[in-house]
Amino acid sequence: MTGFLRSEFFHNYRRSSSAVIGSALMLGFAFAVMVGPFLVAQNPYDIAALDLMDSYKPPVWLEGGDPRFPLGTDGQGRDVWASILYGARISVFIGLVAMVASCTIGTLLGLVAGFYGGIVDSVIMRIADIQLSFPSILIALFLMSAVGTGVDKVLIALTAVGWVVYARTVRGSTLSEIEKEYVQAAKVAGLPNHKIIRKHVLPNVLTPLIVIATIQVGTFVLIEASLSFLGVGVPITQPSLGLLIKNGFDVLFSGLWWTSVFPGIAIMILVFGINLFGDFLRDELNPRLK
Amino acid sequence: MMANTAQHPLLEVRDLHTYFHTFSGTVKAVNGVSFAINEGEVMGLVGESGGGKSVVGFSILGLIDSPGRIEAGEILLEGQNLVAAGEDRLRAIRGREISMVFQDPMTSLNPLHTVGKQMDEVLRLHSDLDAEARHAACVEMLESVGISRAADRLKAYPHQFSGGMRQRVVIAIAMLARPKLIIADEPTTALDVTIQSQILKLMRAQIADKGASMILITHDLAVVSEMADHITVLYCGNVVERGRTRDVIENPSHPYTRGLIDSIPDTTKRLDRLSQIPGSVPDIRNLPHGCNFRDRCPRAQARCASEEPKLMPQHASLMAACHFPLEPGDTA
Numbered sequence: 188m189t190g191f192l193r194s195e196f197f198h199n200y201r202r203s204s205s206a207v208i209g210s211a212l213m214l215g216f217a218f219a220v221m222v223g224p225f226l227v228a229q230n231p232y233d234i235a236a237l238d239l240m241d242s243y244k245p246p247v248w249l250e251g252g253d254p255r256f257p258l259g260t261d262g263q264g265r266d267v268w269a270s271i272l273y274g275a276r277i278s279v280f281i282g283l284v285a286m287v288a289s290c291t292i293g294t295l296l297g298l299v300a301g302f303y304g305g306i307v308d309s310v311i312m313r314i315a316d317i318q319l320s321f322p323s324i325l326i327a328l329f330l331m332s333a334v335g336t337g338v339d340k341v342l343i344a345l346t347a348v349g350w351v352v353y354a355r356t357v358r359g360s361t362l363s364e365i366e367k368e369y370v371q372a373a374k375v376a377g378l379p380n381h382k383i384i385r386k387h388v389l390p391n392v393l394t395p396l397i398v399i400a401t402i403q404v405g406t407f408v409l410i411e412a413s414l415s416f417l418g419v420g421v422p423i424t425q426p427s428l429g430l431l432i433k434n435g436f437d438v439l440f441s442g443l444w445w446t447s448v449f450p451g452i453a454i455m456i457l458v459f460g461i462n463l464f465g466d467f468l469r470d471e472l473n474p475r476l477k
Numbered sequence: 478m479m480a481n482t483a484q485h486p487l488l489e490v491r492d493l494h495t496y497f498h499t500f501s502g503t504v505k506a507v508n509g510v511s512f513a514i515n516e517g518e519v520m521g522l523v524g525e526s527g528g529g530k531s532v533v534g535f536s537i538l539g540l541i542d543s544p545g546r547i548e549a550g551e552i553l554l555e556g557q558n559l560v561a562a563g564e565d566r567l568r569a570i571r572g573r574e575i576s577m578v579f580q581d582p583m584t585s586l587n588p589l590h591t592v593g594k595q596m597d598e599v600l601r602l603h604s605d606l607d608a609e610a611r612h613a614a615c616v617e618m619l620e621s622v623g624i625s626r627a628a629d630r631l632k633a634y635p636h637q638f639s640g641g642m643r644q645r646v647v648i649a650i651a652m653l654a655r656p657k658l659i660i661a662d663e664p665t666t667a668l669d670v671t672i673q674s675q676i677l678k679l680m681r682a683q684i685a686d687k688g689a690s691m692i693l694i695t696h697d698l699a700v701v702s703e704m705a706d707h708i709t710v711l712y713c714g715n716v717v718e719r720g721r722t723r724d725v726i727e728n729p730s731h732p733y734t735r736g737l738i739d740s741i742p743d744t745t746k747r748l749d750r751l752s753q754i755p756g757s758v759p760d761i762r763n764l765p766h767g768c769n770f771r772d773r774c775p776r777a778q779a780r781c782a783s784e785e786p787k788l789m790p791q792h793a794s795l796m797a798a799c800h801f802p803l804e805p806g807d808t809a
Binding site for chain 2: 304305367368369371372373374375376377378379386387390391
């Protein structure tokens with residue numbers, strides 16, 4: 188641990204305000220998501236805990252605010268603050284799981300395409316190119332309307348959208364990596380291809396993926412929110428931040444702005460934090476920028 | 478001569494043709510190369526860049542990737558034809574019976590694994606030793622290439638070694654499975670001059686010690702003359718001359734070899750300009766008819782344009798492909 192505290196990485200981290208702010212936002216968010224639901228009085232999914240008499244209470248600092256509901260309530264009398272804490276769990280969960288799945292699948296396909304080349308490479312990369320020519324939200328929307336809604340379907344759609352960027356990056360680095368003499372040396376030593384890929388190519392193409400993966404969590408949270416907002420995302424029983432915005436959107440212009448705006452701010456803080464930290468990682472892990 | 482006896486040379490390459498089929502034409506990188514190496518011998522494979530030297534090395538190991546292909550010829554390792562061998566057989570031979578030392582020790586080791594792990598990998602693949610025995614073998618091998626505190630150094634990463642030290646590690650890895658043949662592709666080109674001779678001495682000692690043979694691929698005649706028993710000179714994918722090192726260096730019969738030797742700086746003579754071979758290697762995709770070297774050759778005559786010279790016995794041990802070979806004492 189002391190080794191890490193004295194490392195160049197940590198030194199640069201402390202000197203970079205965007206990294207400190209970004210990671211503070213991310214950690215704060217992680218803490219709120221993990222611990223938050225135990226700290227709020229009301230479980231917004233427990234119908235017995237809801238009281239329609241509490242519906243559309245404004246935030247506590249406005250007239251008519253109720254100290255039990257610091258950010259106000261929605262039409263069912265749900266505490267917006269509690270809904271955000273619960274909803275962020277779903278958003279972050281979807282973002283992380285979809286990122287891990289995309290990264291795994293994309294890396295695998297990129298390695299295979301780059302290492303073996305030829306027809307395998309052409310097929311994988313043409314699919315990737317076709318995907319890139321559509322906005323990712325459109326592909327996800329199309330998939331969701333085909334397979335139906337639900338958290339698992341959202342994960343499938345996000346993974347189908349997200350693998351491309353890993354596959355392209357990994358393929359590129361694989362191509363330059365297999366030209367290097369240590370890969371030739373491994374071939375000359377008689378190592379079978381799968382071992383060369385696993386032991387010699389894979390570890391050398393991973394670094395750029397850390398940055399992509401970080402930023403992608405933020406992107407996925409946004410795409411999921413958009414899908415849910417459009418009504419093809421998570422089901423109403425598992426409201427993510429995006430669904431919270433949609434639920435409040437109907438009454439947004441009736442002056443009941445808090446049900447939509449606060450979940451929106453939550454998404455913004457989360458994605459902003461992730462992107463700040465991702466930018467720092469990109470500068471830090473890219474030897475050319477040093 | 479010894480046609481029907483059981484004795485084979487360790488490696489015999491017969492009429493090897495390796496072509497690369499590219500969009501802009503067929504590159505005949507190796508176009509009818511033959512040579513043989515006996516056990517314990519060092520053969521120098523010499524020529525300019527683009528002469529097909531490295532392609533010969535990779536052909537022997539069966540590592541020619543598309544669009545390249547071995548079009549014709551035989552590569553006999555102890556009488557067994559590697560060109561016809563399957564990938565499984567080749568993989569068993571690579572590293573075990575034939576290994577390779579690369580040019581640049583800065584890139585021929587994986588930066589992310591310790592030296593010990595990279596050595597261990599070879600032994601795991603090519604021996605039945607247990608972990609302890611493999612470790613002992615790695616320590617012993619590392620010590621034998623002149624790296625002190627070998628047990629500690631096994632835990633170090635490549636970047637913690639200097640260039641010369643890394644090449645020692647690369648040689649240690651190449652020797653680890655006790656191969657019969659080592660192909661060294663420009664093993665000292667990327668090293669400081671001061672380190673070069675150390676590494677050459679080390680390689681010489683290692684192959685003598687282990688009874689291995691070596692193909693030394695280089696453009697540097699000074700290096701081969703120190704190391705090799707025989708020299709084969711390649712030009713545009715063809716053998717233009719071969720013979721015992723002493724004969725080739727002292728009295729070459731091919732004008733190309735003469736040119737290569739004359740372009741070595743000689744510090745004992747004061748010259749205003751270093752001798753060079755005029756012109757450059759012709760476009761290998763459409764080689765001229767006749768002798769490939771004739772446009773650069775001071776002895777070229779009409780016959781060189783019409784008739785391709787065959788490899789013929791010359792004076793001493795030499796074979797050369799030239800219509801007008803040099804005799805001892807001739808200058809180009």
